[in-house]
Amino acid sequence: MRRLYAILVGAGLVYMLFAFLGTISPYGNVNLSDRVSAHFLAKDVNSVDASKWVSGDKQIPSKMKVFGKKGFEDGSANVVTSIVVNYRSFDTLGEVTVLFASAVGVGLILGGTRRMRYGRKPNFILRVSTGILLPLIILFGVYIFVHGHLTPGGGFPGGTVIAAAVLLLYLSNEEFSLNMVVSKSLEGSMGSLYVIFGLIGLAVGGAFLFNFLPNGVVGSLFSAGVVPLVYMTIGLKVGSELSGVVAEIHEEREG
Amino acid sequence: MSVFITSLVLWLLLTKFTYSELLAGVIVSILVALTLRKYHGIKYDWKLLWRFIYYVFAYLPVFVVEMIKANFDVAARVLNPKLPLNPGFVEIKTDLKGEASKLFLANSITLTPGTLSIDAKGERLFIHWIDVKSMENKEKYISQRFEKLLKGVFE
């Protein structure tokens, strides 16, 4: 079952490579104004009057009130997010792969079976305040990556905040140790879900991570097509991956 | 359950209210509450509203006034060219039992004039006091203002 799955994903990637290589035009002949349009550049998270934007010789029409408009080009209110996820999605795939490789390296070198102890018992004040702050920190991390298409942030910062909460739990509780099975399986399933989203986009639209969902109203939560789903998968993956790194640093081998 | 309520309230405060935000908040709060059911320190009971009102109207004004006094105290000490200091580590007893109430007592002590709580063991709190006035009746100077109020809030 597992081999079949791996073969399917690999075949999809190979097909994507060949399909993509055929569509690249020679260097210098790409008409950029088709790809990055003026409308796309003028999206701003603050919905300012964008009449001052000039791209090439084309003046953007003034009074561009983007918020509340339906079916806009990409539908995300955050320019950085739509560039990273829609226009440069190979780059994000590469970043996720680099992080995965480093997590595997830490697990190979530092992994162990026994929970490491500090020299002193944790402070009473630290222990109780961690109990109160912990749900709020994790909720804030989830808020960052769910709202990645509306506010600054996205999968990587949100995952880092979740890993920070796990580190705080490790520092304040002598008994706690992360359930590695849950962490690893969440990481793996989320990573492959990201690739599967990309392959569905490839099958539907002909490019990796093509936006196959309706765009919705700019500025609301369920908008921007595939971007929030991709950021949820990336956020959960990075969060569980960095938590696994923190857990492996806190373990030591027997003897 | 109490984690769920706190998370939902925080989510709605962080975002603007729409129905899709409410739906996402409910889902996320359920997940957070299920994940952390062993490691949280928030517990509510049926007297929540009364406690909240008591906290806002009885505890917060005293706390804010003490904090402003503490800052003028710090300002007077720092701006004085001779640096009048008389510090020492003292130990006081507290009557509070609950963990959250002791945490709030320690935080209040840290933010009030001239005291910094260092450690808590059982009923004993260890405090760095910048101006040791007397070794008897230490509790009168340091913690008695808050103990009654916090007992009303948390116990």
Added chain:
Amino acid sequence: MSANVIIGDILIAIGAFFYFLGGLGILRMPDVYNRLQAGTKATTLGTFSTVIGVGISKPEFLIKALIIVAFVAMTNPVGSSVLARASYLSGVKPCDCTKVDEYKGGGEE
């Protein structure tokens, strides 16, 4: 300029003054514990005053400003008391003017 902007600006000015006092206290006090006293109190009230002043000047910032204030009020005293305990246990000597010390040996009987 309306009334709430003026009130907010005055609050921000008070907060900035307390920030200045915190920096001065950090620089002038003789040992770690006294420095933590000055730094923690002054910066906490400074943050209260600054952030609430911003929230009053711009009412659409008020809710997030209150969240930041609550977070700082929870974490700042905890951080400084954990740091004070750590520096005591790691053997940093208090200054010579210290009168009494009932916390010898980490408070163990």
Added chain:
Amino acid sequence: MIAIFFVLIGIGVILSFIRVIIGPTSSDRVAALDTMNVMLTGLIVVLAYVFNRSIYLDIALVYALLSFLETIVISRYLEGRK
């Protein structure tokens, strides 16, 4: 008016940074760094007010969280050493 705030906060940050550099023990340095981080949080909020961007408040919240975590981590490291 706004310039006064920035000058006062800047002097505070510089004074505590001097303590970070000259502090005799590492506890002094961490204490000064903690104070400086809280000041910078307030500075980010004032910047949000000046530039009129509500998104900077999220950044201030994340900065406060990370500075708290930094203090806790270094404190646990210091007290574990005997």
